[in-house]
Amino acid sequence: MAGQGAHATVAVTGATGALGGRLARRLAEQGVPQLLVGRDVDRLPELPGTERRGPAGYADAAAMRAALDGASTLVLVSGRPTGRRLEEHATAVEAATEVGVDRVLYVSLLGAGPEATYRNARDHWLTEQFLAGSGVRHTVVRAGIYASTPASLADDALTVRGPGGSGRAAFVTHEDIAAVMAAVLLDDGPVSEHDGAVLEVTGPEALTLSEAVAQIAESTGRPYRYVAETPEEAFVRRWRMGLSGEQIEAWISWYLAIAGGGLSTVTDVVPRLTGSPAARVVEADWWPAPGRAS
Ligand SMILES: NC(=O)c1ccc[n+]([C@@H]2O[C@H](COP(=O)([O-])OP(=O)(O)OC[C@H]3O[C@@H](n4cnc5c(N)ncnc54)[C@H](OP(=O)(O)O)[C@@H]3O)[C@@H](O)[C@H]2O)c1
Numbered sequence: 001m002a003g004q005g006a007h008a009t010v011a012v013t014g015a016t017g018a019l020g021g022r023l024a025r026r027l028a029e030q031g032v033p034q035l036l037v038g039r040d041v042d043r044l045p046e047l048p049g050t051e052r053r054g055p056a057g058y059a060d061a062a063a064m065r066a067a068l069d070g071a072s073t074l075v076l077v078s079g080r081p082t083g084r085r086l087e088e089h090a091t092a093v094e095a096a097t098e099v100g101v102d103r104v105l106y107v108s109l110l111g112a113g114p115e116a117t118y119r120n121a122r123d124h125w126l127t128e129q130f131l132a133g134s135g136v137r138h139t140v141v142r143a144g145i146y147a148s149t150p151a152s153l154a155d156d157a158l159t160v161r162g163p164g165g166s167g168r169a170a171f172v173t174h175e176d177i178a179a180v181m182a183a184v185l186l187d188d189g190p191v192s193e194h195d196g197a198v199l200e201v202t203g204p205e206a207l208t209l210s211e212a213v214a215q216i217a218e219s220t221g222r223p224y225r226y227v228a229e230t231p232e233e234a235f236v237r238r239w240r241m242g243l244s245g246e247q248i249e250a251w252i253s254w255y256l257a258i259a260g261g262g263l264s265t266v267t268d269v270v271p272r273l274t275g276s277p278a279a280r281v282v283e284a285d286w287w288p289a290p291g292r293a294s
Pocket of ligand 1: 014016017018019038039040056058077078080081107110143144145146149
């Protein structure tokens with residue numbers, strides 16, 4: 001119904017977070033009616049044309065049904081890796097379709113696949129497979145590696161240390177991913193060219209971690225730097241930090257996925273869908289505090 005002044009009601013999950021919050025603000029600016037769904041209603045943003053719904057976590061089918069009632073479209077921002085992320089996502093999608101949602105936009109991860117190097121990319125692929133088999137109209141947005149992530153991996157001395165070697169990745173800003181999602185959602189007629197699509201959202205250039213971290217240093221004016229280590233060195237250091245095996249594997253495999261080069265392809269999705277060039281890392285609008293990822 002785009003262009004007729006009326007939009008389908010979009011339920012945005014993850015709206016307390018960095019990506020969902022940016023999407024909600026963009027849709028509000030476009031006059032799209034929204035249900036903002038969260039686990040803590042008080043932390044949801046207050047925006048024009050929105051209703052705050054919850055508390056509702058993905059695993060709670062009844063709470064999700066109540067929160068999503070009245071929506072036509074569900075934006076499912078992937079939850080944190082819990083070991084049961086597929087089940088949580090499936091519960092949320094099933095709750096949505098039970099109350100009449102007929103379109104889903106899922107935020108997946110670049111490189112999602114059954115044999116992905118990055119541990120967290122493997123269960124994103126499981127959710128993608130669930131959606132493909134569900135029969136619901138859907139679009140998968142595979143977000144590239146966040147431009148902000150190296151900043152959150154830095155230690156207190158602003159050093160990013162890990163086995164990323166000199167591999168490259170096309171780091172992308174949250175703002176550009178939100179802009180792509182908004183473009184997909186604003187194409188809200190009965191059919192859309194994005195139905196069934198898998199959109200790989202990347203930044204404009206493939207950078208080594210050294211180059212990406214140098215751009216963070218330039219943007220923040222602070223002396224961030226990258227130091228490559230071997231997987232063995234990374235394991236020992238993280239084990240001594242008291243991390244679990246699962247956390248260590250996720251952390252190390254994130255770097256190894258970059259080292260392997262499989263995340264370095266630059267796509268045209270941002271310019272094609274938003275009409276603007278993708279932002280460089282140095283242009284990102286925010287930086288998480290060092291150590292946040294741990
Ligand atoms: N592409 C990348 O490089 C990259 C990097 C890191 C993470 N990610 C993925 O992208 C997602 C969004 O990124 P972000 O930067 O916006 O993260 P974020 O700021 O941590 O926000 C995550 C959002 O998801 C919500 N959430 C998490 N688990 C949930 C659950 N089980 N049920 C209901 N809501 C849940 C959180 O709600 P609460 O406020 O209640 O916790 C929060 O609103 C992350 O959750 C993660 O899956 C991607």
